[in-house]
Every structure is written in C-alpha cells, then in structure tokens.
Amino acid sequence: MTVSAPLKRRFLLVGSVVLLVLLFLFVLLRTGPLAPVQVTVAEVRSGRFTPELFGIGTLEARRHWMLGPTSPGRVLTVKADVGDQVRAGQLLAEMDPVDLDQRLQALDASIARASSAQAAAAAQQADVQARRELAAANLRRNQELARQNFISLSALEARSQELASAEAALQSARATAQAAAQDALRAKAERAALQQQRANAKLFAPADAVVSAREAEPGSTVVAGQAVLRLIDPASLWARVRLDQGRSAGLVPGLPARLLLRSRPHEPVPARVARVEWLSDSVTEERIAQLSLDQTPPGLSVGEMLEASIELPAIADSLLLPAASLQRQGGATGVWRLQGGRLAFAPVQVGATSLDGQVQILAGLESGDRVVVYSQQPLSADSRIKVVDQLVRPAGAARTGP
Structure with missing residues (x-):
C-alpha cells in the first residue's frame, strides 16, 4: 500500500519535531x-x-643620628652634603658663636683677677699670722713679768687684747682667702661651661656614617635640637615589617626570611628576624618585626618599600x-x-x-x-x-x- 504525499509530509514533520526536542533536551542536560x-x-x-608569614614593610637604618645645636643660633658653615661618607670625629658643620669668644676672653680676665685676689688674700693671711704670733709671744713675756710684779695688771690686759685682735684679724684673712679661692673656682666653672657651649657650636660626626639629609643651609636660623644634618650607618640597614596578628603564632627572633625590594623585585634578599616588638598595632591588627639582612646589596635606599616572607617552624x-x-x-x-x-x-x-x-x-x-x-x-x-x-x-x- 502506498502512502500519500500529505501523510509523508506529516511523518517527516513529526519526526523533525521529535528530533529537535531530543536535541534540545540533550543540549539542556549537557551544556544548559x-x-x-x-x-x-x-x-x-x-x-x-x-607555614610562612607575608608582610609589607620599609627599609630603615637601625643606627642613625640627628646632628644639631644644643642652643638656638645661626648656621655658619655646612661642610658635608647628602651621600658623603664621613668619618668619626670629622667636622661637618659649625654654628655662629656670636659673642662666645668675647665672653671667654672676659672670663679669662676674671680668672686672672681672681687669682690675683687669691694671692693678695694669702699674703694678707701670712701677715696677720705673723702679727698674731708676735702678740702671743708678747703676752707670754708679760704674764711672766706680772707674776714677778714687774708690770701692772692693766699692761697685761693690753697684751691680751692685742692677741685677741690678732686672732680676729687672722680669721678674717682666712675667710677672705677662702672667698678669693671660691671666686676663682666659680670663674673657672663658668669658663668650662662656656667653653663646652662653644664646642657644641661645632658639629662632629659621632661615627663612620653616610649623610642622608641636609636640613639647613649656611645663614639659616635653627632652634635647639633641630637637625642640621642626618646621618645613617649603612651597615645597619634592616626591614621593619608589619604582619597579620592572626597568623603570627610562632614568630620569634632567628627565623629565616626573604625580602623583595621594589627596586629589585626579582632578586630575593636573604634576611633573618632580628627582633619582634612587644607593642602591636591595635587598629590594623598587625605585629611589627625587624628583619636584619644577611648581606646588604649595593644601591639600597632608606624608606624603600619591600615585601617579606618569613618561614615559621615546620610541622x-x-x-x-x-x-x-x-x-x-x-x-x-x-x-x-x-x-x-x-x-x-x-x-x-x-x-x-x-x-x-x-x-x-x-x-x-x-x-x-x-x-x-x-x-x-x-x-x-x-x-x-x-x-x-x-x-x-x-x-x-x-x-x-x-
């Protein structure tokens, strides 16, 4: 029996619809x-x-100095510039002494005058001492004569009065000599203090270091304690790193670490935990540790940012x-x-x-x-x-x- 053309088209249509539905279900179950x-x-x-700890920090100098005057004044000369290598005891800057030299000369004159007064007081004391001894000898002779009734009692009393006056004069001369000695000592102390103040006007390098900053120029006026030059010890560079408190268990000095500096991100620098600070940052919930460098690469700069990885004890x-x-x-x-x-x-x-x-x-x-x-x-x-x-x-x- 032959199938009519309309029936064939119907079968084909139904078959296409079923195939499309099956294809849709397949796609839906596989990729939909x-x-x-x-x-x-x-x-x-x-x-x-x-385990390892990761932190961000900066490169700092463990030993650094701020050189400045102990009293306000004007900068006279600055003999060092940023980057200069300086030696311990080297003169780096000098403040204007103003009238310190003239005041030292005045104190020198005061010391000389005090020395002269001290010598005069000593001579006066020697003279009074001699007169007192003479008065004492005269009194002893008159006492002997009075016992033999050769002189009157009034004459003996006059000799006693002379000895008492000589002893009073001797005490006065001794006091004058002590005052002269104290005046000389005071003048010398004032000169030593002024000399120290004059020495403080010169700023010397406290150790072998590098000049990291020049804060003032000649002619500038600075206050007491203000830095004129800043120095660092290049051999004391270390990293100050901030670490998450929640992961810092087991962090102790001596642990190995690696540093990646911003200037050399592909060259890890070996380091070691030198110190863990007792004071943490309660706001950022971070602990702070200092990492010492095993070897200091050339060309580092203080304040450079870095990344640190610290190896904790293995489990x-x-x-x-x-x-x-x-x-x-x-x-x-x-x-x-x-x-x-x-x-x-x-x-x-x-x-x-x-x-x-x-x-x-x-x-x-x-x-x-x-x-x-x-x-x-x-x-x-x-x-x-x-x-x-x-x-x-x-x-x-x-x-x-x-």
Missing part, C-alpha cells in the same frame, strides 16, 4: 542550566608543612589542602567533600597557611578525602557535578575557593 557543574578536585594528603605531619577549596556556608568555614559521587559540605578547622596556597587542616577531614577545589558555578548539596582535570570557566562563572 541542567548540565552537571564541572569541578576540579583534590585529595587531602598528609605531609610536612612549612612534621599535617593534613594539607589547597586554600582555594575553602569557602563559607552558613557562617562556617568548610569544603565540599565528595561522598559516593554526591556533594556534602564539611565544616573544617584550619591552621596555618603557606605562601604556595596550602592550608593546614586541624579537624573535619581525614587523609584521602576528596574535596572540590574549583567549580564553574556556585555549588549546593543537590548540584550535579562532573570531575574534570582542568576547569574551563565561562564568562560570569564563579569558583568555590576564596
């Missing part, structure tokens, strides 16, 4: 919203773990996972664990992290568990997944990791 989400997985493994046996597998669900930190081809969110307790993307798992997983690292879309417990080796993420897709 109902398609399984492609994920990459990782296996929880046990191994040696070396012998730990469960490790890629940090990208962690995410938060319902306020808890955990991972999507594969159980029989299905997903289950497993809360975990994490420990330290390393700079290569590994995180320490303290609780919640066991060695050998498989967890999702990346996914094309956000996951849920009902999500259908497809494990792939490498994730090709379309535009707008998300990943599970942070």
